[in-house]
Amino acid sequence: MRIVFMGSAGLAVPALRAVMRNGADEVVGVVSQPDRPAGRKRVLTPCPLKAFAEGEGFEVMTPEKIGDPDSVAALAALKPDLFIVVAYGQYIPQRVIGLAPFEAINVHPSLLPKYRGSAPIQWAILNGDAETGVSIIYLAKKMDAGDILRQETYPLGSDETSATLHDKLSVLGAELLLKAIDDIRNGTVVRTAQDESLAVEIRKLSKDDGKIDWSRSAEAIRNRIRAFDPWPGSFCTLPNGEVLKIWKAELEEGAGNPGQLLDDRL
Known part of the structure; x- marks a missing residue:
């Protein structure tokens, strides 16, 4: 043909x-x-x-x-x-x-x-x-x-x-x-x-979708990090105003507030 x-x-x-x-x-x-x-x-x-x-x-x-x-x-x-x-x-x-x-x-x-x-x-x-x-x-x-x-x-x-x-x-x-x-x-x-x-209709992604909402479950956040690699990427803003890009995450047992840093060595 x-x-x-x-x-x-x-x-x-x-x-x-x-x-x-x-x-x-x-x-x-x-x-x-x-x-x-x-x-x-x-x-x-x-x-x-x-x-x-x-x-x-x-x-x-x-x-x-x-x-x-x-x-x-x-x-x-x-x-x-x-x-x-x-x-x-x-x-x-x-x-x-x-x-x-x-x-x-x-x-x-x-x-x-x-x-x-x-x-x-x-x-x-x-x-x-x-x-x-x-x-x-x-x-x-x-x-x-x-x-x-x-x-x-x-x-x-x-x-x-x-x-x-x-x-x-x-x-x-x-x-x-x-x-x-x-x-x-x-x-x-x-x-x-x-x-x-x-039928499931989906919308086009934007760069703003990469901003992490820490109120979501840990599993949902990890899925978003995986889904947005390589674009639009996942990111959050540190207390000092700097942007932190996150490319990989793992689930672990723990307790704390959304977005709280539990290990002070990081």
Whole structure:
């Protein structure tokens, strides 16, 4: 099949690499986000997927809006059979999806319909879930609400952070994606509608979410520290006004007021 791959974040890199190396299909185009200012000097920097794709010799399309007439025309010229979308960051309208006979599929790092929206990896850890996973779905008008092609669970360890879980789910997603593509190619797809009564919509995280509320339980605080590694990070303010960043915490038996320092050696 002729595949157009759309992605931006690092989560998408293993998926594109897997499709490229699979040998059964041809990646005829890659679409990503425009370069954005990054760092203290605000230097224009490509996103991880674009940087990887250019390193592999692709000429990457970076439209500000994927649904603009020029973008749609450029995609139509590629004559795609299938769109693959992984952490792209733009809503893809039906006029784009309809260009491909096999439509568009998305790799989402959660067990949909749970955790629709951005940051599903963080929210699974934040809520202390025992498991999460990856879902391969068709794109639909409603974000993350399309029919499920394949889904696989992943057990969450007590020491898992968003950083470690991101890398594991990106690999799992790439493996599951290849199986879904085979299903499409072989005409063996089983489409399962999501149960709307079980849908969990999540909001985008902000830097302020990293501020520790010491009135929460110790377990809840530890989950937040794990969930917010590496971003937005967890922090609190010391009595002298300095900001203390906290990257790891362990649960121990003890008694004291919220936020009280129990060991004066620290």
